[in-house]
Amino acid sequence: MNTAYRVWDGRQMHYCDGVNLNLFIKGKEWTLYKDSVGLCPDMVASSLDGNSVLLNGTDQFQTHERLKRIYAGDVVHQEETAPGGLYGPEPFIGEVKMIDGSWCIVNEKKEECRPLFSETATNKVIGDVYQNHELLEGAECQK
Known part of the structure; x- marks a missing residue:
């Protein structure tokens, strides 16, 4: 539990x-x-x-630096580590949300959602939407 x-x-x-x-x-x-x-x-x-x-903790921890649990409302920077990974080489920034029973990273500006758990990507918590809401403003679509 x-x-x-x-x-x-x-x-x-x-x-x-x-x-x-x-x-x-x-x-x-x-x-x-x-x-x-x-x-x-x-x-x-x-x-x-x-x-x-009230924000629930996920079952995931950031994969950089010290062990830190990822919570709903965190802003996460996800980066693919495998060549030719599923989502490509561009880093992905978004808010952690529970969607249909799965923890996801949601970037509303890109209109994209990715699973928080990935065997081929690293996650780093860079803030949260309550104390660092400006982080999502910078999560523009990279072209």
Whole structure:
């Protein structure tokens, strides 16, 4: 079962491995709490606050540098490593989304979608759509 998650609260990102963070889900509503010194935990974010987003972790990790899980909403730079690869030599940049049960990299400007998992390509997280939305603006179609 995939239990990796992170929460964007409108100002900062909170990761599931954060100290003293607890996520409670009931139906379609969720709340992220942080343990506090008092008896009641402090609410960090909620699906009802209008600003926060719960983002699931994928089962994939970036293939550059340190081991880093890839999450929904990440902006990923994918590059083919095999000569004559399936998608050609041009790097591909897009947002990670779940589409029909599969994790994909979506580039809306190119109107293209590729699988996140590839045996012949490397993935590098270069940011996320919440803190680095300008990265997708630069994902133009290369000709």
